Amino acid sequence: MRRSKPVLAFVAVAAVATAVAAIATGSSDSTRPLSRSAAPTWADVAPVFAEKCAGCHTPGGIAPFSLRNARSAAAHADGILVMTELGRMPPWMPGRDSPAYLGQSRRILAPAEKALIARWVRGGARIGAGRPVKPVGSSSNAPGTTMTLAPTSTYLPKAAVGGLDDYHCFLLEPHLTQDAYVTSAVIKPQQPTIVHHVILFEAAGENAVDARRLNDAAGGKGWTCFGGPGLSETHPTSDSAANDRLGAPPWISAWVPGHATNDLPSGTGVLVHAGAAIVMQVHYNLIHRAKRDRSLAVLRFAPAAETHLTPLNTILIPAPVELPCPRGVHSALCSRDVAVQQEIKKYGYNAALIPAGLLYICGKSLSDYPSSPASVKSLTTSCDRRVTRPLRIYGVAGHMHIRGYDIRVELNGRTLLHIPRWNFHWQDAYYLAQPVDANVGDTIRVSCKFDNSAIKQPLVNGKLLKPRYVLWGEGTTDEMCLGLLQAADR
Numbered sequence: 001m002r003r004s005k006p007v008l009a010f011v012a013v014a015a016v017a018t019a020v021a022a023i024a025t026g027s028s029d030s031t032r033p034l035s036r037s038a039a040p041t042w043a044d045v046a047p048v049f050a051e052k053c054a055g056c057h058t059p060g061g062i063a064p065f066s067l068r069n070a071r072s073a074a075a076h077a078d079g080i081l082v083m084t085e086l087g088r089m090p091p092w093m094p095g096r097d098s099p100a101y102l103g104q105s106r107r108i109l110a111p112a113e114k115a116l117i118a119r120w121v122r123g124g125a126r127i128g129a130g131r132p133v134k135p136v137g138s139s140s141n142a143p144g145t146t147m148t149l150a151p152t153s154t155y156l157p158k159a160a161v162g163g164l165d166d167y168h169c170f171l172l173e174p175h176l177t178q179d180a181y182v183t184s185a186v187i188k189p190q191q192p193t194i195v196h197h198v199i200l201f202e203a204a205g206e207n208a209v210d211a212r213r214l215n216d217a218a219g220g221k222g223w224t225c226f227g228g229p230g231l232s233e234t235h236p237t238s239d240s241a242a243n244d245r246l247g248a249p250p251w252i253s254a255w256v257p258g259h260a261t262n263d264l265p266s267g268t269g270v271l272v273h274a275g276a277a278i279v280m281q282v283h284y285n286l287i288h289r290a291k292r293d294r295s296l297a298v299l300r301f302a303p304a305a306e307t308h309l310t311p312l313n314t315i316l317i318p319a320p321v322e323l324p325c326p327r328g329v330h331s332a333l334c335s336r337d338v339a340v341q342q343e344i345k346k347y348g349y350n351a352a353l354i355p356a357g358l359l360y361i362c363g364k365s366l367s368d369y370p371s372s373p374a375s376v377k378s379l380t381t382s383c384d385r386r387v388t389r390p391l392r393i394y395g396v397a398g399h400m401h402i403r404g405y406d407i408r409v410e411l412n413g414r415t416l417l418h419i420p421r422w423n424f425h426w427q428d429a430y431y432l433a434q435p436v437d438a439n440v441g442d443t444i445r446v447s448c449k450f451d452n453s454a455i456k457q458p459l460v461n462g463k464l465l466k467p468r469y470v471l472w473g474e475g476t477t478d479e480m481c482l483g484l485l486q487a488a489d490r
């Protein structure tokens, strides 16, 4: 689903338009004739690239070219101008109405930095002495010792019946002899084109026994796990739907496309108990061809007895997803009942209970979601969750799939995160610069907007899927509306 080429083609047109407009209004530096000697060189722009780009734009990094050396940067100068002027690079998704987050200054170009980059490009992207730079400020300060955990062998994903998705759980063994906090988690998908998410669950106590039994039964190769890892604690029932994690075991960390936040806020960690196993759930989406994968997790552990950290828990706040077909489209796929039957077929009966469970826990009914609205371009949903114990909220994230375009997480009407232009490829978790306290009786609301028009359907093998009734579901071509909090009990 990486579509940088067409996007760049589009943004290039837009940037030319912007540049033309700027010249017309005389507001741009480009109208001021620059003498050749005044044009900045690599030495001038390199510190900006080192701080704000090179963490990703590094050889072997997630970006398509390096911004650590002058030649590579100069070769991409036009693209750099376009992407920085449009605010597409560095990628930063929260809207202006979001609060401040840790590390955001490294992901936002100051106006003077943008102007400097523009002058460098327009002045011919001069290389000068051209010394290479190292990424600045992206190394980890988290306490503890690093451990790399990987499944015993590679795995070739295969889709469930008639679907495009595989959820596979791998057993990882950290062999902890004492309780420890995870202070940093780097999850490395080996096949990023097909990995849609990775979640690390702690399997302690009975869950560890279950996880090892399931893995042994599969010859050590892991097991299929739609809905959740399938451990004792882990069945999505109507009462577990309202708890912190839809009935799943504690989360340690998660990876989604665009994820770049690895260290927990200083002074915090996620507790993993002695003897626990870690279950790594990988969602493979097979819109692209299946390839063998061996995603791995690099975790930093600090012994709990020696390090006094505040333990964080993940709290999931899902909202119902009920997206009818556009008016005038008549097909069996536009029936909600057919949509439920398809989920049962693809992901099993438990996973297919979720749409009804979500309506129930959010106090909604199908009458809140008209089945034949005049337009399906702006379908909204939300869920209010009452806070039942005092919390300190450190982190917040949102999750939707392809048809979602706006997601907001609020506490009593105060925005904790707003992503006004949702992009599946740029998901991340955001740590609040100032953690926020929530008290018993407060309301956390997650709200999402979706467009279920014919042209907004997911592209599979170069073709748009036919519009259909879309429910909350496990597949990338289904939808989700999920708020996630990382919080400590107070």
Ligand code: HEC
Pocket (backbone or CB within 6 Å): 002, 003, 004, 005, 008, 048, 049, 052, 053, 054, 055, 056, 057, 062, 063, 064, 067, 076, 079, 080, 081, 083, 084, 089, 090, 091, 107, 109, 260, 425
């Ligand atoms: C968080 C990681 C990250 C940071 C930080 C980042 N980039 Fe990128 N950049 C990417 C990725 C990944 C792509 C590929 C986008 C895609 O394929 O959708 C990309 C694409 C680009 C492209 C388009 C390349 C193409 O051919 O499509 C340009 C230009 C670019 N980045 C410039 C920059 C500049 C300049 C900065 C800093 C001011 C920066 N980026 C910061 C990750 C990053």
